[in-house]
Amino acid sequence: MQMISDFLAIGGYSGFIWTAYGAVAVVLVGLLIVSLRKLRTTSAEVAALEANSPRRRRNNTDNKDATS
């Protein structure tokens, strides 16, 4: 128990050190989550649009590749 509280206190600067590491974790993990979520919603959007226009997909395959 003493060991754990010593570790958490890290030489009396615990507030600064844990805040720094916490901020890094929040920002980097947060960015990852936001990016993954954005990928999912955009993929769903494209899938919905594709389902919406099956005719166009058959007719204008070349055109679609050029715009994508």
Place this chain on the structure above:
Amino acid sequence: MIQQYANPARFNRLAATLMPWFAWPAGVLIAVGLYFALFNSPPDYQQGDTVRIMYVHVPSAWMALFVYTSMAISSAVGLIWKHPLAHLSAQAAAPIGACFTFVCLLTGSLWGKPMWGTWWVWDARLTSVLILFFLYLGFMALQNAFDDPARGERSAAILAIIGFINVPIIKFSVDWWNTLHQPASVVKISGPAIHSSMLIPLFVMGVGFTLYFCALLLLRMKTLMLARRARGMSMAQLHQQASE
């Protein structure tokens, strides 16, 4: 050779192949780096345990500069050779770079308070990094400031290239202006001035952050490509509805 990756299908295949090689090692290296940084490295003789903040602060600062450099290069490639993926890569990188710069400033401030006795000073290094942060934000804002995405892309690219002047200024600010921020101690002509027990966590974290950036860059580029495709498709559908 680069041109063939302009094809989205090819890029997606390449990205899918590379992704696990970036993502998994990034996770492992950051975990190992954290272990060294928090458990298995000595306190500094002057800074005490606050030196542990350096293991996230310094790699973030490296990334802030590295990502900006990559963004400026992509922007130049996009403007000169009109490679379709170049602007996309700069656009995908900007928020990642902004996050690293923010983390760098924040952790620096959290170290500065106990060690320098202040959260912030208008020291050359701190100020130039703050400018870097604003360059990232300006890049992102400019990109979305136009109705025509191509114009936004070009304007932002020009800003990224002009702003690159700030990168060497940041690097050499500690030598040119003798203010509060300490000079480089890792990348030095005479070799690093830090003991290996502190260099190991620093480098492990640095490589981990770099791989994290690479994985996230690919993921965000893929998203941007999909978004572009969605935009094209919905416009084509509107067109079709209008002509029917």
